[in-house]
Amino acid sequence: MRSGRMLFFLKILISSALLALLWNRVDFYKLQKAFAACSLWVILAGNIIHALAFGINVLKWRLFLPGYPLSDLFRYNLISKFYSLILPGQFSGDIVKAVVASPHRYTREHLTASIFYDKLSGLAGMLLLSFIAILLSSIAIPPMAIAVVAVFFVGVVVTMMYGSSIPLVMVKWHQRSPIRPFPFLLTITKFLEKSARAYPVKEKRLIYSIILGILYQLVGASVVYWIARDIGVLVPIWDWFWILGGLSIILLIPVTIAGLGVRECGLIGILSLFSIPAEKAIVLSLIILGLQVFLALIGLCVEGKRIIERT
Secondary structure, eight states, X not given: OHHHHHXXXXXXXXXXXXXXXXXXXXXXXXXXXXXXXXXXXXXXHHHHHHHHHHHHHHHHHHTTSTTOOHHHHHHHHHHHHHHHHHSSSTTHHHHHHHHHSOOTXXXXXXXXXXXXXXXXXXXXXXXXXXXXXXXXXXXXXXXXXXXXXXXXXXXXXXXXXXTTHHHHHHHHHHHHOSOOSOHHHHHHHHHHHHHHHHSOOOHHHHHHHHHHXXXXXXXHHHHHHHHHHHTTOOOOHHHHHHHHHHHHHHHTSOSSSTTTTHHHHHHHHHHGGXXXXXXXXXXXXXXXXXXXXXXXXXXXXXXXXXXXHHO
């Protein structure tokens, strides 16, 4: 418990340090000017479209849970968004989702496996779209970056296809290894292996889920492109597909709370390739964070209602 609190406060410290560093290096007049260029109507419309597109993720998850009530899946995804924002790490929301979601007619292992494959299909869709977008980019992308994205995509697809075999290999390796520094990992790995075996994945569902993942990324990137143009960040829409993909990968690194600081630094670095001022990048980064906060606030209301109903 104490180590968890120390880690939490350490991440707050890192976020504060990164934001302070940015704060000391930006031109406040240009930052204020960039904020003034924002249209509240465009931001509001972007939030509404983004929230509606959130339903695509619900349909994607339901591919792995046929017959599960859509309304329940929508509620659990919103709750997951809330916890992803306030808890350390981008996967914390998925862990909470696995805990609070009701199995209905499925087993707990089946439910966990569905979340596992749903997450992987989203990553696969994002990586595939990023790979295509890099090839069509308006700027020269290093071949190494293209190779890294391709390797990650293949790795995610292989994990989806052989999801039950990978944890089994890890279990056997752990049992035969003379050094076992983390016994709890064996318990977690066995549960993952059991969960993956509880759901024999069909190739058609994997393909459909990746397609829905790509569709969600298309809508999300289009919303950001629209908002970015409104504040003078003129970047071709195809480039936004790989920019947001790269930003999502950066945010997987659990070093700050809600990605604060990391998101801003990452977007400043990427948009500098397009000669976009840091001040505009910071404003856009905060707007992107606002899209997540909007869904998280809805998730907070849903979670509050769930807790009240249980007490």
